[in-house]
Amino acid sequence: MKDLFSPGNLITVAGGVLTVVGAVAYGTGNANLSLPTIFYGIPILLGGLALKSSELPPAKRVVPANTFKAQREAAAPELGKLLADVTRWRYGQKAHLESSLEALKLWDDDTPPQLLEIEELNGADGYGLRLRFELGAVSLERWTEKQERLGRFFAKGLHADLQDLGGDRIDLRLLQAAAPAAGQHGGQ
Structure with a gap:
């Protein structure tokens, strides 16, 4: 509908x-x-x-928009912008997040990765997003090589977690990076 x-x-x-x-x-x-x-x-x-x-439909939203509204507003504003960007109609693009995937060198002109669905998460790590991609011509190895950079690319303080679903699909989870435990400092 x-x-x-x-x-x-x-x-x-x-x-x-x-x-x-x-x-x-x-x-x-x-x-x-x-x-x-x-x-x-x-x-x-x-x-x-x-x-x-030239129409590109919005990515399928797994969780209704009002479910995690308070958590979304308290989280990094970049996550809310990312969610809003991929859940609207796009025109003249081959795939959602086209410029981001090009900057991350996760792009193929002929068969680009396609964002299939997006899900808001709220767990022990806080608010985050799960993005399900169809890989297209970009290999899983290239995604794995960029995993550390993926979280930082979308927002400061995010951690990216990749999960291979088989069948040319992966889940990218963007979650809050774990804060160091009390009394611990980097390098000690």
Whole structure:
């Protein structure tokens, strides 16, 4: 149902309705109605079809939006921005997080990794996100090589955990980095 209300669909339907109304008005001799509806309807219809051709639907959200609202607001703001970015319609991109994956050198132009779903987590480590990717042409070894950098890339104080799901899929968990225990200092 959510797919029916994409901006591309809404604009295409609006343009189609205006074009049909204009054509019917022209056929019945109602020039006052046919002229504006055809002249506005056809460009709107073409614009909607152009949007549909470059549309990238939002990643599937596993947990309802209001479930972890308080934890999301208390967590690093970058996690909330990441969540908002991948759960909206995108246009003109091959995959969600395209520029981030390119910067991390986890990108392939022909078969890029695809974000399938995102889940908010709230456990002993605090608030975090789980992103499920289909690897595409990027190998699991490349993801593993970048694992340490993945957490720091998205927000300061995050730790990335990769889990191989087999079948060309992985889970990337972005969690709060464990704080040093009381009395412990780095290098001692």
